[in-house]
Amino acid sequence: MTGSVSAGLSAKERAYRDTKARILDGSLPGGDLITEGQVAETLAMSRTPVREAFLRLEAEGLLRLFPKRGALVVAVSPSEVEAVLEARELVEGHALAKLCAASAEERAVVSRALVEVLDEQRGALATSDEQSFAEGDRRFHTVLVESARNPILLELYASLRDRQLRMNLGSLERGPDRPQAILAQHQAIVDALDTGDADDARVRLRIHLDATRASVVGR
């Protein structure tokens, strides 16, 4: 069976999630030209909900619509990698700075939440559960951004994370010790947070994102 993520949701949602999933996991490679009709037939629905899904995906930067021609699956370009990482550093760095400026109490709460995620990731790593590990990675950064309590930035970050997912596809052959490195980098960020040193936290964030960039672009 083809990976139907869909359940008892609206047709619009099914079209959106299914198509997005297929773009993110690479079954629809960048550069592909797809049409509303194709997707509609695959999902056994009319073109109308598919059309709405396409519009949403275009707004998220995953599709590019050409009038009367079709929808192009946007390919990840080096410049997009840079743009995403720059925006991530900006948003996450801001969350860190804001946190360091907040009360020690609040900082501790977030720190505890982050450590919790790290522990789960260690467990996932021990059992070689890549799925859970990736999920933890996503949660770690999300918790961080959530702490800034800014819905606009949080939404932006969600879109950045999706794009990041797709960029990671090309570089699945990350070294066997890369999970360890990620954990260490995350831990370093938490440590800096605990000391309340905003500049240090930013530096460690940058180290982490530089490593991410290297793993994405440097093969």
Added chain:
Amino acid sequence: MTGSVSAGLSAKERAYRDTKARILDGSLPGGDLITEGQVAETLAMSRTPVREAFLRLEAEGLLRLFPKRGALVVAVSPSEVEAVLEARELVEGHALAKLCAASAEERAVVSRALVEVLDEQRGALATSDEQSFAEGDRRFHTVLVESARNPILLELYASLRDRQLRMNLGSLERGPDRPQAILAQHQAIVDALDTGDADDARVRLRIHLDATRASVVGR
């Protein structure tokens, strides 16, 4: 005539621009519940393009769609004001910092562009052309953000600017000397930029945004 901004564009675009304009200029006040049918009839088109426009406006945070009920024009809340201003400070501050870290040449290019906008604004102010003045204000900040050359941040900023427009509506009774103050604050930012002092530039940006906040929320 009712302010038809539309021309020979697609029905979708007309629906989008017209509805957005009506939300931004306040003819559709926050809290209003509108329907696809209403707008479709007003614009003499079917519900289909209106529907697509509504989806886009929801993604931009201007509408909130309720299934089988209608579309709520989102009211600007104090917390949204804060979120928008925080995001603006983050993005614009980043552009400033990046510029200060760039070559003096590039900085000079942007600085010249900014000064040019300021001159136009002074002209607009002299002739009491409020329209042009506001347009210049928009351009000033856009040029600044564009200098960071990050499409993702630029797009975010465009959406922030739209929301800001709406927030300004309530405070039209800004003092008669407010344009002067805005000009001075903008000039201060350019001055800081010319010296290449990133921290100073950020401080002056913050002063400008604080003034904006005061004018929006403080009555």
Added chain:
DNA sequence: TCGATGCATCTTGTATGCATCACGGACCGT
């Protein structure tokens, strides 16, 4: 009197049909 029920109405969700537009290749005149 008060709460539950059923209905009228309004709105969205989805399907379908048709017009329009863009592209690609065959055809034709040179």
Added chain:
DNA sequence: ACGGTCCGTGATGCATACAAGATGCATCGA
């Protein structure tokens, strides 16, 4: 051969029709 035109094919853009959910109110029963 070659360049331009014409038309077939396929996609979207929009209109319209129908189905189904949500709300409010009148009505009915205790």
